[in-house]
Amino acid sequence: MVKTEYNHNAIEKKWQQNWSKIGLYTPNLNDLKNKFYNLWMFPYPSAEGLHAGHAFASTGSDVIGRYMYMNGKNVFQPIGYDSFGIHSENFALKINDHPAKMIARTTKHYEQQMRSLGHAYDWNRTVTTSDSDYYRWTQWLFTQMFKAGLAYKKKAQVNWCPSCKTVLADEQVVTPAQAGKEPKSSEGETLKIAEGMQVCERCGTLVERKDLEQWFFKITDYANKLLEGLEKINWPEKIKTAQRNWIGRKEWIDIKYPIDGLDEEIVVSTTRPDTNFGATFIVMSPEHPFVARILTSEIKVGDKIKDNISKYVEDTKSKSDAERISEGREKTGIFTNVYAINNLNGNKMPIYITDFVLISVGTGVVVGVPGHDKRDFEFAKKFNLPIKRVVVGKDGDVSEIKRIEQVQEEEGTIINSEFLNGLDVHKATKKIMDYLEDKGWGKRVVRYHLRDWLISRQRYWGPPIPMVYCQVCAKNGQSWFTQERDRKTEVKMDLKSMEGWPASNICDSFAGWYPVLESDLPVSLPNIKDFKPEGTGKGPLAKHPEFYEVECPGCGKKAVRETDVSDTFLDSAWYFLRYPSVGLKQKFAKNQELPWDPQITNDWLPVDLYFGGAEHAVLHLMYARFVWKMLVDNGFVDKSLGYEPFPWFYAHGLMIKDGAKMSKSRGNVVNPDEYVEKYGADTLRLYLMFMGPMDGYPDFRDTGIEGMHKFVERIWAIFQNSQQFSKDQQITIKMHQTIKKVTEDIQLFKYNTAISAIMEYVNVLKVQTQNSIIKSQNHKLKSKDEDIADWVSVSSQYLKTLALLLAPFTPHLAEEVWQQMNPGSGSIHKQKWPSYDPKLVVEQKLTIPVQINGKLRATIEIDREKENDKDYVLSVSKGNKKIQKWLGQQKLKKEIYVPGRLVNFVI
RNA sequence: GCCAGGGUGGUGAAAUCGGUAUACACGCUAGGUUUAGGACCUAGUGCCCCUUAAAGGCGUGCAGGUUCAAGUCCUGUCCCUGGCACCA
Numbered sequence: 001m002v003k004t005e006y007n008h009n010a011i012e013k014k015w016q017q018n019w020s021k022i023g024l025y026t027p028n029l030n031d032l033k034n035k036f037y038n039l040w041m042f043p044y045p046s047a048e049g050l051h052a053g054h055a056f057a058s059t060g061s062d063v064i065g066r067y068m069y070m071n072g073k074n075v076f077q078p079i080g081y082d083s084f085g086i087h088s089e090n091f092a093l094k095i096n097d098h099p100a101k102m103i104a105r106t107t108k109h110y111e112q113q114m115r116s117l118g119h120a121y122d123w124n125r126t127v128t129t130s131d132s133d134y135y136r137w138t139q140w141l142f143t144q145m146f147k148a149g150l151a152y153k154k155k156a157q158v159n160w161c162p163s164c165k166t167v168l169a170d171e172q173v174v175t176p177a178q179a180g181k182e183p184k185s186s187e188g189e190t191l192k193i194a195e196g197m198q199v200c201e202r203c204g205t206l207v208e209r210k211d212l213e214q215w216f217f218k219i220t221d222y223a224n225k226l227l228e229g230l231e232k233i234n235w236p237e238k239i240k241t242a243q244r245n246w247i248g249r250k251e252w253i254d255i256k257y258p259i260d261g262l263d264e265e266i267v268v269s270t271t272r273p274d275t276n277f278g279a280t281f282i283v284m285s286p287e288h289p290f291v292a293r294i295l296t297s298e299i300k301v302g303d304k305i306k307d308n309i310s311k312y313v314e315d316t317k318s319k320s321d322a323e324r325i326s327e328g329r330e331k332t333g334i335f336t337n338v339y340a341i342n343n344l345n346g347n348k349m350p351i352y353i354t355d356f357v358l359i360s361v362g363t364g365v366v367v368g369v370p371g372h373d374k375r376d377f378e379f380a381k382k383f384n385l386p387i388k389r390v391v392v393g394k395d396g397d398v399s400e401i402k403r404i405e406q407v408q409e410e411e412g413t414i415i416n417s418e419f420l421n422g423l424d425v426h427k428a429t430k431k432i433m434d435y436l437e438d439k440g441w442g443k444r445v446v447r448y449h450l451r452d453w454l455i456s457r458q459r460y461w462g463p464p465i466p467m468v469y470c471q472v473c474a475k476n477g478q479s480w481f482t483q484e485r486d487r488k489t490e491v492k493m494d495l496k497s498m499e500g501w502p503a504s505n506i507c508d509s510f511a512g513w514y515p516v517l518e519s520d521l522p523v524s525l526p527n528i529k530d531f532k533p534e535g536t537g538k539g540p541l542a543k544h545p546e547f548y549e550v551e552c553p554g555c556g557k558k559a560v561r562e563t564d565v566s567d568t569f570l571d572s573a574w575y576f577l578r579y580p581s582v583g584l585k586q587k588f589a590k591n592q593e594l595p596w597d598p599q600i601t602n603d604w605l606p607v608d609l610y611f612g613g614a615e616h617a618v619l620h621l622m623y624a625r626f627v628w629k630m631l632v633d634n635g636f637v638d639k640s641l642g643y644e645p646f647p648w649f650y651a652h653g654l655m656i657k658d659g660a661k662m663s664k665s666r667g668n669v670v671n672p673d674e675y676v677e678k679y680g681a682d683t684l685r686l687y688l689m690f691m692g693p694m695d696g697y698p699d700f701r702d703t704g705i706e707g708m709h710k711f712v713e714r715i716w717a718i719f720q721n722s723q724q725f726s727k728d729q730q731i732t733i734k735m736h737q738t739i740k741k742v743t744e745d746i747q748l749f750k751y752n753t754a755i756s757a758i759m760e761y762v763n764v765l766k767v768q769t770q771n772s773i774i775k776s777q778n779h780k781l782k783s784k785d786e787d788i789a790d791w792v793s794v795s796s797q798y799l800k801t802l803a804l805l806l807a808p809f810t811p812h813l814a815e816e817v818w819q820q821m822n823p824g825s826g827s828i829h830k831q832k833w834p835s836y837d838p839k840l841v842v843e844q845k846l847t848i849p850v851q852i853n854g855k856l857r858a859t860i861e862i863d864r865e866k867e868n869d870k871d872y873v874l875s876v877s878k879g880n881k882k883i884q885k886w887l888g889q890q891k892l893k894k895e896i897y898v899p900g901r902l903v904n905f906v907i
Numbered sequence: 908g909c910c911a912g913g914g915u916g917g918u919g920a921a922a923u924c925g926g927u928a929u930a931c932a933c934g935c936u937a938g939g940u941u942u943a944g945g946a947c948c949u950a951g952u953g954c955c956c957c958u959u960a961a962a963g964g965c966g967u968g969c970a971g972g973u974u975c976a977a978g979u980c981c982u983g984u985c986c987c988u989g990g991c992a993c994c995a
Contacts, residue, residue, distance in 0.1 A: 177989090238989070241911055245991045252995095270995060283995090325993050356993065366995045374908085375993045449994070617990080690932075692919060697988090704919070707933055710947095753921070756931035763931090849927040854976040856927055896975055902926050906975050 006716040008680025012812040016115060024827055025120040027076050029580055032603050036073035038065040039576055041612035041620070042127070044082040045106035047091045050113040052670035052700055053655040053662050056688045060652050060749065061611035062119040063689060066808035067746050069120070070833040076604065077120050078579040080127030081107050084135060085568025086164055086202055089461035093532065099461045100527065103130055113673060118681045118811050120829070125582040129571040134578065135463040136522035137595035138571050141627070142455075143466055143515035145217055147480070148634050151455070152509065155213040157321065158454055159198075162186035163205035165533035167214055169454040169567060171246075171619050172201040178615070179204050180661045201619075209320040212537055215465060215564065216452040219626045223247050223448040225643070226625055234648040236695070242617035248449025253433050254363055255442040257282070257340035260348055262299070266290065266340050269362030269445070272372070273436060274428035278388040280380065281368040282340050282351045283333065286316040287359035294336065301337045308334050309353060316355045324355045331356065331379045343441045354379065362447070453623065455567050458539040460531035462565030464523045466516035470552035470559035474512025478554055481510050514553040516561075518593065523561070539564045572620055573627040576645065577637070580604040594636065602638050606645050614651040621649070650749060653696045655688075670700050679709045682810035686712065689751040689809060711759065712813060715806070718765055719799060719817040733843055734764045735801050739836035742805050751809070758805055765798060796821060804834045850877045851904040858882040860903075867900045877903045 019025060040061035043054055062077070069075045083103045092099035107128060114121065127134060145151040159168040163186065176183040176193050181204030183191045191197075191206070198207045219226075227247045230240045253273050256265045268282060284290060293299045295310055312334045316324070323329075333354035340349050349367070356375060357366050370380035370387040380387050436442030456465060473479065516523055526547050531540045541547050541563040552559035574595070580603075581596040612621075628645040631637040654661065657668040675684045687708040691698035738761040745754035800821065807814040807828050818828035825831075846867060850858045858880045866872050874895055877883055887907065894906040 238911060242990050245910075248991080248994080250994080268995090272995075329993090357995080361994050369995090373993085373995070375995075378993090447994090449991085614989085690919090696920090698919070701919080701933080704933060711932085752919090753931080756921075759931055847927085851927085851976075854926095854974090859927070894975060896926095898926060898976095902976090904926080904975055 006713055006813070008682065008712075008812070009677070011816050012116075012118065012681055015812045015815045016118060019120075019827070019829075020123070022827070023124075024829060025075075025077065026122050026124045027074050029076065029600055029604060031074050034073045035604060035608070036065075036068045036075045037576075037580075037604055037606075037608045038068065038075055038077045039579075039607045039610050040077075040079070041610075041616070042080045042082050042572070042575060043110065044085070044087050045103060045110045046087070047095055047102060047106055048664055048669065049106070049109050050672060051662055052657075052672050052675075052688070055117055055672040055684065056655040056691075056698070057611070057613065057652045058114070058119060059117065059685045059688050060694050060751070061609075062117075063685075063751060063808045064609065064611070064746065064749070065120055066811065066829060067833065069829060070804070070807065070831060072832070075120070076580065077122060078125050078127070078582075079114060079119070079121040079123075080575060080579070081110065081129065082568065082572050082575070083107060083128050084130040084138075084462050084571045086166065086457065086459055086461070087568065088130075089459060089531075090164065090202065092461070098527075098529075098531070100130070103128075116676050116681060117672065117685065120811075125579055127575050127578050127582060129568075129575065130461070132522050132524060134575075135525075135571070137578070138463045138566065138574070139466040139516070139521050139523055140518060140593075140595060141570065141574060142463075142566060143518065143521075144634065144636065145630065146467065146513075146515050147484075148630060150218045150221065150630060151215060152218065153213060153215050153513070155211060156216075157209050157211050158214055160208045160210040160212075161200035161203065161205055162208055162535065163188065163203045164200055164459070165535035166458040166539075167210070167212060167454055167456065168200060168207065169569070170451045171453075171622065172567075172569075173198050173207050174201045175199070176204060180663065210537070214454055215456040215467075215562075215566075217455050217626075219453045219622075220448065220450055222626050222629055223249065223450045225629055226450075226622065229625065229629075229644050233644050233646070235646075236614070236649070236651045239614060239617045239621065239649065239651055243622060246450065246618040246622065250447055250449075251433075252362060252445045252447050253436060253442045254445050255343075255367070255436060257342065257349070259351075260339040260341055262338070264299075266351070266365055267363045268365045268367045269447075270367060272369075272429065273432045273442070275369045275372040276342070276344055276367065276432065278369045278371045279342055279347070279349060279367045280370060280386045280388055281349050281376075281383075283354045283357050283366050283368055283376075283379065284336075284351060285357040285359040285364040286313045286353055286355055288353075288364045290365075291353055299338070305334070305337050309336070312353060312355075319355060321358055321360070325358065329356075331375070331382045333379065333383065335383070343439070350385070352379075352383070453567075453626070455570060456562075456564035457567055458535075458537060459533055459565055460525075460528070460540045462525075462568065463571070464525055464541060464547075465562040465564050465566050466521060466523045467562040468514045468516060468550055468553055468559050469512050469562065470514065470554055470557065471512060472557050473514075473552060473554045473559075477511050479510040479512060480514045480554070483554060514559075517553055525565075541565070569620055569623045570627075573623045574631075576607055576610075576624075577601060577605065577631075598638070602641065605637070605641050606647055608648065610646040610649045611652060612649070613654065615654075617651075621646075650694075652694050653692075653698070655691075655700060656697050657700045659699065675705060679705060680712070680812070682813045683709045683712045686755060686809050690755045692752055694749040694751055711762070712810065714766065715762060715802070715810075715813065716817075718762065718802075719820065729844075731764055731798055733840055734761055735798055736836040736840040738805065739801065739834050740841050743833070743836070746808065755809065758802070758809075761802065761805075765802070801834050803828060804831060807831075846900060848873065848877075848900075849902045850880060850883055851902060852883070852886045853906055854904060857886050870897045870899070873897055873903060877905075 038061065040058055043050065065075050065077045081103075088103060089099050092102045095102070111123075115123075129135065129138070142151065159170065159173045160166075161168055163184065176197055176199050179199055179201050181199070183193055183197050183199050184203070184205045185191055186205060186208070188205075199205060200207055227244065227249055230243060233240075250271050252269050252271050254267050254269045255273065255276070256267055258265055266282065266284075270276070290299070291309065291313060294301055294306060295313070297306070301309070312332075331354065333352040336351045336353060338351045340351055341347070342349055356379075357364060368376040368379060368385070370376040370385065377387065379385070433442070433444060437444060470478075526541070526544060528540065528544060530543060533540060548561040548563050550559055550561050551557070577596050580600045584597045584600065624645055628637065629643060632639055632641070632643060656662065657670055660666055660668060662669045672684060683705065687705045690708065691700075691704065738757050741757040742754045745751065745757070799817075803814045803818050803821070811829065815828050818825075818831075842864060844864050846862050846864055848860050848862060849856050850860055858877075860873075860876050860880055862873060862876060874897060878887065883905070887905065890907040892905060892907055896904040896906070
């Protein structure tokens with residue numbers, strides 16, 4: 001055997017340079033035949049550099065891209081940097097650097113790292129979200145949101161991270177487990193994980209609530225569209241479920257109860273009216289208008305009670321929602337001295353005011369059913385209210401009955417409901433909803449859990465929100481909307497046609513606000529030194545009059561610019577639209593500038609395969625879908641492209657190290673660079689893909705990668721000894737089987753089993769190599785008997801196939817051996833993926849297990865042609881010595897033969 | 908609490924229209940080669956019984972069931988991971 005060492009460093013570098021030189025991965029985007037837009041979620045360039053988890057995910061995406069390439073697809077595989085935003089800024093603050101400087105450094109480092117992994121990225125079309133050339137369009141997107149009536153500023157109780165010193169969207173407030181961080185107090189001390197903990201997705205600090213005026217995007221307008229769209233897309237079920245849960249569509253019923261002695265009604269909302277027969281009281285949020293009317297004495301309840309209520313309402317004001325509904329907290333409340341009447345049974349129910357009922361949920365009034373609800377039960381115990389349970393019959397929902405029995409042991413009366421007898425929860429709910437609507441006592445309402453997207457951030461490193469506020473215009477009730485209305489009236493647009501105009505009826509609420517003129521974009525982020533967040537509720541730009549003092553776009557007088565920046569997730573909500581248009585002229589349409597070329601966009605979108613992490617289930621993946629839908633609805637993206645940006649999404653898993661998620665604080669971050677240096681990118685890629693299924697949570701281990709390195713060297717050795725192969729039916733069959741297996745597995749992202757199939761094939765070749773050494777010595781003597789030409793061509797076919805199958809996993813090695821074998825034939829990555837002959841994937845000999853009473857006792861070998869000859873197979877089985885011994889004098893009860901699978905004798 | 912998904916050797920994991928459980932690797936053991944180590948090569952490696960071999964018994968979280976046959980299907984149960992949650 002000839003031994004030549006495989007110099008991975010030199011060979012990998014050589015091919016990376018060559019591919020770049022010949023532009024192998026820069027597709028001609030005007031060639032639309034078989035387009036395949038293969039997208040991997042772009043990383044944010046942290047100061048620590050790319051870690052092995054990135055390499056795992058990106059290689060997974062690269063393998064399928066390369067496979068598609070070899071299957072005749074015109075693959076576009078771009079890469080960029082999510083470099084704007086809080087994550088990058090936090091790193092810059094940590095290392096005491098300016099984010100702009102840091103990003104310039106880290107993106108360079110990332111590029112170098114990603115190039116070294118040998119991914120097939122089109123380096124001519126990259127995107128960096130902090131470039132003004134990019135964020136100009138993020139700002140443009142904001143103005144379009146505003147003009148579509150989908151952006152508004154409102155004072156609200158919002159999530160506040162005391163460490164990042166900014167507000168956060170609901171989606172960015174998570175459990176410590178989701179953040180993958182240990183929870184921290186606002187002082188930065190590490191806390192023990194407790195149930196219900198809500199932390200900042202970025203830094204793990206316990207989130208607080210603050211009342212602040214903030215910009216929101218009306219994603220709630222799209223709740224139903226976001227929900228419906230999930231039905232048609234090829235996404236993992238768990239991601240779809242997460243989005244469904246987050247959108248939280250539920251059918252409620254608002255039920256009217258007359259108030260005893262008053263000409264009033266109270267509207268209670270519920271999703272479980274089936275338990276309504278067991279209602280014994282009503283609880284109302286302190287913010288409810290009914291309470292306000294008590295306090296103004298419009299509704300008379302007596303002075304003493306009124307005073308108590310007034311005090312209780314005041315007390316509640318100091319408490320956050322989270323605090324009010326926190327588990328285990330003792331129930332509090334005030335009786336109003338007013339009763340409501342349950343239409344269903346005429347029962348009088350006392351009305352209480354309590355803080356565990358939130359005005360933001362339903363109608364802010366809840367009917368108390370202590371027999372069926374834990375909170376109501378606690379409340380009833382505290383205020384000595386009756387407890388009643390509704391039994392809906394033996395055939396009812398089992399868990400429901402169990403729950404009832406549990407309470408029954410404690411106290412209360414049982415009501416047998418004939419009305420709902422025998423129905424499960426869903427049917428009972430439907431029946432009573434129908435009944436209540438028929439009687440006119442209730443009305444079905446669809447409600448969503450989804451909340452509007454809080455878009456402003458009191459930080460520096462982001463696109464300044466391109467909005468201007470003018471006090472003069474505000475006083476006059478003027479805004480962009482009033483101007484637009486006037487303009488439209490002036491050009492004699494049919495006013496009726498404006499009915500659908502999103503903001504035609506909201507002009508008032510936007511008094512004073514103007515988007516920055518499109519021609520004035522970008523609103524550049526000034527290079528300031530005091531960019532550190534201070535936590536005042538205003539961003540660092542608020543200290544710079546030279547930034548915020550501007551002319552009003554409406555009246556030309558002095559006005560102020562918004563000083564908050566937008567959320568990072570806005571940057572990443574549209575980047576995939578930008579990639580194909582990078583490098584093209586900015587002015588794409590006749591009358592309107594767009595961030596993308598409409599033609600190229602129509603040709604290349606939507607994304608064919610989106611490859612990314614499951615952690616973005618309700619963040620990026622929800623925001624991007626929303627933005628896309630808005631762009632389609634407002635004519636910026638052609639309807640014909642469909643209403644979903646990612647029809648196919650694959651969620652890869654997460655690599656761990658020593659049983660935990662990689663993080664710098666744990667000190668378990670694996671840097672791919674040292675492995676690339678020591679073993680080569682091909683070995684690393686192969687190891688990462690072999691560790692386990694792509695959607696799993698593989699643990700990185702050094703010993704594993706050493707094993708893979710040996711495998712790579714073994715492959716190299718086989719190619720260096722290629723002349724010693726001879727034709728062999730066993731190898732031919734194995735080759736066809738391997739092509740089949742690898743092809744099928746890659747399509748299912750089962751790279752680990754695809755690689756093990758290649759290993760089996762290599763093991764067969766290896767045995768052959770050894771046998772060949774002996775054979776080739778005899779060969780000279782017998783060469784007349786053999787067809788040498790055939791011998792050579794078959795031999796090279798075995799190896800060519802091996803190289804082709806390896807190409808997506810080990811692109812450099814495959815290229816090197818391919819060029820050795822086929823000089824001048826072009827890159828292996830442009831070759832056609834091998835196909836298999838279905839006739840040649842089956843072996844001529846079959847091994848059939850023979851069982852006695854279902855236990856394996858022997859195996860027999862038969863010819864493939866005899867596969868369906870039951871009598872023959874059974875007689876061979878009975879002729880087997882071991883089986884004869886087992887059968888002996890026993891009576892054969894039954895003989896089973898599953899053709900080609902097994903034989904079973906029952907005795 | 909509700910909704911998904913999952914529990915297989917010392918380790919990562921294969922195998923689910925029911926049909927040879929543990930493929931492929933890692934690790935380990937023994938031998939070869941080597942001055943030694945590493946590397947490489949060969950053999951072995953689920954557990955139990957046994958001097959060894961042959962033969963056998965037991966084995967996919969646990970307890971049952973269906974079946975000629977169960978990791979795979981059914982019932983119950985325990986545990987783990989993820990999503991939602993005093994949402995009324």
